[in-house]
Amino acid sequence: MRLITGPAGSGKTTHVLDRFREALRSHSHAVRILVPTGTMAQHLQNQLAREGFLFPPSLIQTLDSFLPDATPQVTPAVLHLVVERAAQRVGRLEFARVAAFHGFCNSIARAIQEFASAGCDSARLAAALPEVPLGPAFLAVYREVDAELARRGLAFRGRRLETAAAHIAVHGIPGATAILMDGFHHLPDPELGIIAALGARTDLTLTLGDDDLTPPLRSLLLSMGFQEERLPSRRAQAAIAVVKAPNIERETEEIARRILTHAAARPFREIGIIVRAPEIYLPALRATLERFSIPARFYFDSPLERHPVIRFLTGTVDAMLAGWDHARTLAVLRLAPRFADFPTADRFDFAVREQTPNSGLSELRAILLGNNEQPGKPEARLLQKLDSIAYIEEWREFLLTPADWAARLSTLRALFRPARPSFPATADLVLQWRSQSAALSLFEEALAEAAAALASLHEIPLDEFWRALKSVLRLKSLRLPDGRRNVVHVISAKEARQWALPVVFLCGMVEKQFPRVHQQDPFFNEAARQRLNAAGIRVRTAQEFERDERALFDTATSRATMLTTLSYPEFDARGERNLQSIYLEDLFQPAEDSVAVRPLPRRLPEERAPAPIAAPDLLDFLTRRTATLSPSALENFLQCPFQYFVQRLMRLKTAPLRPEERFTFPEQGNIVHAVVAEWWLHPQEIVPLFERIFAAHLAAAHIPNGYHTERLRNAMLDDLKRFTSEDAWPRDAFQSQTEIPFEFPLTADLNIKGRIDRLDIAPDGLAYIIDYKYGNMQRVKGKVKDPNLMQAPLYMMAAEHLNAKPGGMFYLGLKGGLEYVGWSQSPLMDSLALPENWLETTRRNTLRIVGEIRAGRVDVNPADTGNCRYCDGRDICRVETVAGYIATAGEDA
Amino acid sequence: MSATPFTSDQLLAIDISQRHLDACVVAGPGSGKTTVLVEYYRRLVAGGVDPLSILAITFTEKAAGNMRKKLAQAFQDQPETRARLERAWVSTVHGFCARLLRENAVFAGIDPEFRVLDATEAWRMQQDAMRAAIDALFAEHLEAMRGLIRGLSNYYFEPAVLNAYDTMRGAGLRAGELEDFPEPAGTARDEINDTLIAIRKEDLFGWSIAQRDQLEGAIEGAERVLSADTPLAALRAIAAFQCNLQKVKRGSTAANLLKRMREQIVNSEYQQITAFYAPQRNMLIAILRRFDALYRDRKVQGGALDFADLEEFTVRLLEESPDTRARLRRQFEHILMDEFQDTNGQQARLVELLRPPDRFYAVGDINQSIFGFRHADPAGFAEYRDDVAARGRRLVHLIDNFRSRAEILRAVETVTAGAPGIEDRSLVPGRKFADEPEFSVEVIAAPTLEMEAQWVARRILDFGQFEFQDFAILVRNTEVIPEFSAAFTAAGIPFVVNRGRGFYDSREVRDLTHLLRVIANPRDDLSLTTVLRSPLVNVSEESLLRLRMNEYSLSDALGRTTTDAYGEPDHSRLSRFAARLREYRTRREYVTFDRLLLDAIDESGYPPSPNLDKFLGQARDAATRLSLDEFVNELAILRAENPREADAPPEDSSNTVKIMTVHSAKGLEFPVVFVAAIHKGIDSSVPAVAFSRHAGLGARWRNPVTGKEKDDLFQHALRQEWKLREEQESSRLLYVAMTRAEHHLVLSFSTTNRKPENWDKLVIERLGLDPAQPGDAIMPFQTAEGLPWKARIHVVQEPPELVARTLTAEEEKPAVLFVAPPAVAAQHDGNATVTALSTFAACPRKYFLSRYLGFDSRPRQFGEFAIDEDKPRDLSAGEFGTQVHALLAGTAVPDPSPDALKLAEVFQQSALGRRAARATRSARESEFLMAMDDLVIRGQVDLWFEEAGQLVLVDYKTDDVSAAEAPHRARDYGLQLRLYALAVERMAGRAPDRAFLHFLRPNVLVEVDLMPNLIENPEQIVRDFQEAQSNLNFPLVEGPHCKSCSHYHALCDAR
């Protein structure tokens, strides 16, 4: 038994490979290389095959695949479910408050897993249980789990190894005389058991790095009969650079920039990025590398639960369980690529959202059909989809065995029809499609695991199986197969142990990310772990954790044969300053600054101010469009020509409002107008009148009844009551008409159109126009001073065309008070005198405005920037609001 | 570790021989408190205390980080200690609670894998819970809720209620305790009655009739108030009560009594309002309770805790589990706490529970307590300090200031001495400055804010000896920032606004938000137009109008543009955008949202900015939790409800003037500080609903009789407290602002035609200024203790003459390096199997779909499902083949299917089978790895043997084919056998002579030609294979075989 030791990079693997080559050259297939991971096995296999050897792949294997088959191993998902049930069954008081938490079951499963890997089952733990408050309760759960697994014929990996060791001890390894074990780091008891058995039956060589070979481990191995051979040499230390960047985005961009520099001289495959905090860095790296067109392969798993295919499959059932709540159902349907063509789906999406909250499949169908008896082809297809999912509704009533549930639910996958690939594809789309097929298979796997975990149960309802399935899905992860070779390798610090590359980047060198902080286990604290170790149960202590972190760092920085670049962001995502990793301090290397870098844009940026419309056909269009105009349109233009462009010419619709937003100011105004109009002609009890009109409007606009609606209702009712009881207008002196539409020609090619809220005609024939305003009272009061006011004089003209003698015009503000502002020939309601030449000036102004509109004027030129806040076009015109001004003040104010 | 020697006070503070006594270090600004704290810690450790038994709590993450860093440096050469320091308990209160809770989750009854919600997430969850709570109560108690909505002085009470909730939790109270607050005493009916009786007893000698009538009226009014039998009646009576003291006999006892009675009656309105609105107030409490329950439930569902939970659960853990508490008390031998004045009630309680007797070391300064709006309660520090003094423990005052010039410190003393909230303590200058300028303090007063800002800009340019980065403009209210930005821009002064709060309204965030909305659904015309007109696409108004001018929706028209109609460059921009948009939409749920945005940014060269980066970061992060639709919805809510999200921090390496709020300047220092716009206060009014830990939950209501707003008794009590706190904190904020300056301090304000009422008032009064009197002079002043100092007083009436510097190129446009995309080649896989290669050879598309993407089996049709429990499951084709191969290899097969046995028999009985049995040399199921080019190929040869001098290669097929089809099918397997032949040549040392496919089902033997034409030779196929993978182009080979392919009419386009 030989133990080959040496520092990282001293050539241990080379030594192993040399011996293996020797055997191949002499046509012997009696040598095996055993390694801890599949990637490493594949690395070695490929390396040798590319050297020209032809050999059976099974000569290089992972330890796990090499072992004789024994009891099936429990998967993490099944273990989780078993723990969940065990914790419930045991019913320990200590766990009563937390037993239902997913995280609790996870922690307990993790701790059990740790003990099992250390070769400590519940019986052994019982014999050495340290005194900690949760010890007995934990042990009780562990016992129950052990018993349950035994009942099901499942075992932990540790137990599997023990059985295998016993088997090897008796039968040896048929066909193998020499075993080379390389790449192992931790050697827990079960692994040591295997090593002992192999050592007894074959010519065994084991390599171990200095970082992993702790003094106790060394003496243990020597006592097992190993002879140590040290490899002293260490390959030449690669150069080291340290880089700092303002934030993660810039850090990854800097890495990309440097990769591109290297890539000019060497293939991508000779470059690696080591990531210690994948949850923070992976998304950023994926985005940046893609952005700079750097092909990369990520050796990481992603959570299966979040995959769109899984979200679609589980979402469908969840939506069904929630009675086909429309918002949820819609969200789910949108995840299916072939749910409908984009335009149909988009229309449907808005139609549904206009009416949420709502539920039920038949209601969805009704929305889809709208008023059409005969749906178009795309709608018909969508209808079919809806019908096909309706099928699962009956499942709610079923009682089935877990296996039957699994079989039934596996038919769900037929609902997900991947989109047909188009060519040529991109690497990213390939990964996307691949992830779909992988997720579909994993869904089936999850069903099987859930069924296996619940195997002891008889017939259960859907939701019971469903809960278990979701737990399983939550625990499973997805690793995308990607076999490309000439790519930048993005690997974890652990994975990195098996790599050597010329150029290596190590990102995220900040405090708490590398080294990670040790987290004390909630069941066995540090002291307890020390005691367990003393009793021979080798569970991990904080010191070991820290040593491992340091070892990971040392390995990561010794992977490069040419250059290692370490980097860190100075600020985190919230804008707080990071502290650089303590490990960096030991390097005594000053940090270089990153360079701001971007991919060459495909188009050069340019700012341009709105240019007038000049094309003749468009000008024609404008003339046609402005043949009839309303006073408020003219006022729009005066506020800002661009506002007019957006609101009147483009007439842009936006996404449906959320239910709580639907009670808009215009909607409130409409209700008040309607109530006042009716009441004025037929004075009556205001409350019932208001309630009737209010309810009708609410229903028409799909405004949900709730407290928010209620408080607006209150405010409106208060205002209306004030109006009906306190209005000082001498109404008896007038004859009133309400809601009078008008349209009159101002010139041969211009009509003015509008609707007068109320026209009160005095016995002397003079007519007074009343316009109700249900908005900010200050703005109503401001009307008399508004230089851009068009409505009042134009209404006066309109009155003339309605064959009345206009005597005055009043705005009546109704919101939060009661206020008349206006102009008249008499001193009625403190009115102002009619401005001189009012109508004539207005006429001229109108023609000027219309001329400008027709000449294509669309500049951004707000008369009152305060009004910009309320303009629909405010994001389009790119005028800065005050807040925005502050935000960008530093760059371009 | 400090370069300068410690003062005697500092030495006292870091003396560890007294570590067994409680200590309180009162540390003035610039007194080196961080150094002291770190040094004390260091000495403890050097003196043998285990770092793991010291708990050090700082106010910010940054402070904690700095402390850890300094400690690590101090023990650089002691690896053991340094390793322990990495695990040491040096953190903020929240960091500490989170760690403690994680380690003790089971005892605390929480999910051990909880995550901590950030402020925005918590805010959103609260909004939702509040809406749900009110909606639910509205449905359950319609009338009561209507009463509440009508009764409260403000319809929109949710923000106030949420704020009250926060305060309540900060004080360590739970919603269930709200009802326990006793009603504060109001004016009792008896008091009015007593006064009334007294008035009646008065002799009215000398009163006129009118005066008597006035008195009678008042008495009657009071009687009505007293006899009212309901609160409403009482409120009516109060509203009707009239008493004009001018109209009664002045100076008489009766008049005085009348005055008192009038006061009593006016005051009794609080009580009547309280009584009248008691049911509504209960409703309000019910809302809070319901909200609390819902919010907690949502957090439990999401496995999340907010900041207040961290504190609450830790306190509860310590209170409810005496064992845990005892254990932790044993664990922490020493507790060190920085900025103790900024703790809230709950945090103080936490420390109280945790600290063992005489092991607490607190550092703080009441004068710098400015976080009342985050519910900090400086009273706790004061109590502790007094207690330490009373018990004769260690109380140290660090009064030496190592930051500012003496004149600045004297200015601080002169302006703030005796102001509410400021404890008088002298600031002793301790720093030596090389120069001694004529003055170090100045005041600028201008008539308008605009002019003030211009003068500030001018003043910055006038300073010769400082860099831009040496200046800080500190303001109290961010509303004034635009004026300063404008003035600085005009003057060419580079500056950054440190954390403005208009993130969601910034241009780049708006543009990108609209792009996301368009990706979500392009029928949103408004968003689409925004994107089209933004630099992302940048088309003209003409083109926009043209898009609108036809019968299509805007989004449909996008893909139908022509060069003729739209011209260039608009046509290409639009059509290109339409194509990109389609792509974004297919990828939207598969990549993080930032990647879609980045593509659009790089397409258009959209300008970079810190906010852009921040938004991209948010988009990336959101993608891990939300769908695009959900994210778009979140953004809409965030923008609409405007939580004032902070802008991204500016890149601070640059030489720029910093504009920031006083709060964010806490803990910082600058050579030159302008405390600007000191006339501008902040809105500190009490909201419609509020909470205080003394008074409980108060509200402001509508008096049902007068319609006017009125506090209830709770709110009335709370308002006094609130006012006092605001006043005190305002002075302290000024104190903090002024003490940030090292060399030079400028206070500036504008008079804007109004009475001074904020900090300007204090400055004007204390310095005796007349802002109406223009002038520019250096004037002498004195502190209360008589110490002299000078300041330049500059009162201006006109704007300064504009002096503008020109920006440097780098300031104008930060340098960005543009890089071209690399040449990407050889993107093929490193490994392949023989089967995959032969599938590829037969139909590249089929290989692509089945192998490369992995869409393999045709799923069971949905809806065709039926369970037949009795029927045993059939073996799949794959499983069946494996059995047959295993049987033929002579491997044991448990429970083989009879069909498999039959097929194995077919081969064994065949002529070839009999030859194989006679072979001199043979191998079955030989797996191999072999490289061609750099492709590593894996395969498994069913059988090769040598018999009668001939080397024969055999592959069995269990395909379901007829005898007639077999030769056809054999063509597909040609490549496979040729590859095997290459492998066998290497295994056997010579090339096979013949190769056969044996179709076992029809029992047909087909010989394969091992010397094919060029196209079918393995090398060529491997090259094609690699090229197809590199270019991701896999053509289809249509033919009759399609009918039996699982992709036919599904994923494949073949017709």
Ligand code: SF4
């Ligand atoms: S259907 Fe035909 S063309 Fe399509 S993949 Fe299958 S074999 Fe190839």
